[in-house]
Amino acid sequence: MLRFAPLLLLAWPLAEIALFIVVGRFIGVVPTLVLIVAAVLLGIIVLRQQGLGVLNRMRANVSTGTVPGEALFDGMVLAIAAVFLIIPGFMSDAIALALLVPPVRKWLYRALTRNVRVVQTTATYRTYPVNDTPTRIDAPSTIDLDDDDWQRK
Template sequence: MTRFIALGFLALPLIEIALFIVVGRAIGLFPTLALVILAAIAGALLLRQQGLGVLARLRNSVGEGTVPGRTMFDAMLIGAAAVFLVLPGFLSDIVALSLLVPAVRGWIFAALASRVRVVETTTTYRRHAGPDDPLLPGQGNIDLDENDWRGGR
C-alpha cells in the first residue's frame, strides 16, 4: 500500500505536466492559465461554502449530543480538497472539485463505511485519598491573593 502511495506522489507531477502540455497545445497558453486560475477561484468559493456548511452541521451535532462521524468525514475530505486546490494542475483540480460535491463525499463515505469497524473503549482511574494525601480539603492547598497571581507571565 505504501508503495502505491509513494508511486502516486511521484506520478502526480508527471501527469500534471503532461496535462498542461496537452491542454496548452489544444487551447493555447493563456486560456490554459486562465482555466487553472478560474478553477482555483471556483474551488476556493466552493471550499468556503462547503466548509462553513460543515462547521454549522458539526456545531449542531455536538449541540444535540450526537456523534458527528459523517460530519467529521466531510470535514476531512474538504480539507483534502483544499490541499488539492493548492496544487497547480488539472488533475488535482478535478479531484478537489469532485471532493467538494456533497454527493461524491456521500458515495465515498458509503464505500468506506462498510469497511470500518467501530470499537468503543473506556478507561477508569480510581485513586484512594489516604490520610497523608496533600490534596485533601483544607490541607496542602495554597490560596493566592489577587495581587499574587500573574496570568501566564
C-alpha cells in the same frame, strides 16, 4: 500499495505537466492559465465557505446528541477537495470536482465506514456528598513537644 508511493509521487507531477502541455496545445496558453487561476480561486472560496458550513453542521449534530461522524468526514473531504483545487493541475482539479459532488462524498463515506463500528459513550458528572464536619479523631488537638523534639532552621 505503500511501496508504490514514491513512484506515484514522481508520476503525479509528470502527468500534470503532460496535461498542461496537451490542454495548452488544444485551447491555448492564456485560456489554460485562466483555468488554473480560476481553479485556485474556486478552491479558496470552497475552503472558506464549506469550512464554516461544516462547523455549523457539527454544532447542530452535537446539540442534538448525535455523533458528528459524517459531518466531520464531509469537512475533511471538502478541505481535501479545496486543497486539490488550489494545487495547480488538471488531474487534481478533476479529483477535487468529483469530491465536491455530495453523492460521491456519501458513497465514499459509506465505503470507508462499512466495517467501522462507533461506540458512543457518555460522560456523566457525579457529585459525592460532601461532609461539612471534619472527621474527629479521638486525640488531643494540641501536640505537646519537648525541647529536643523540634528545631528551628
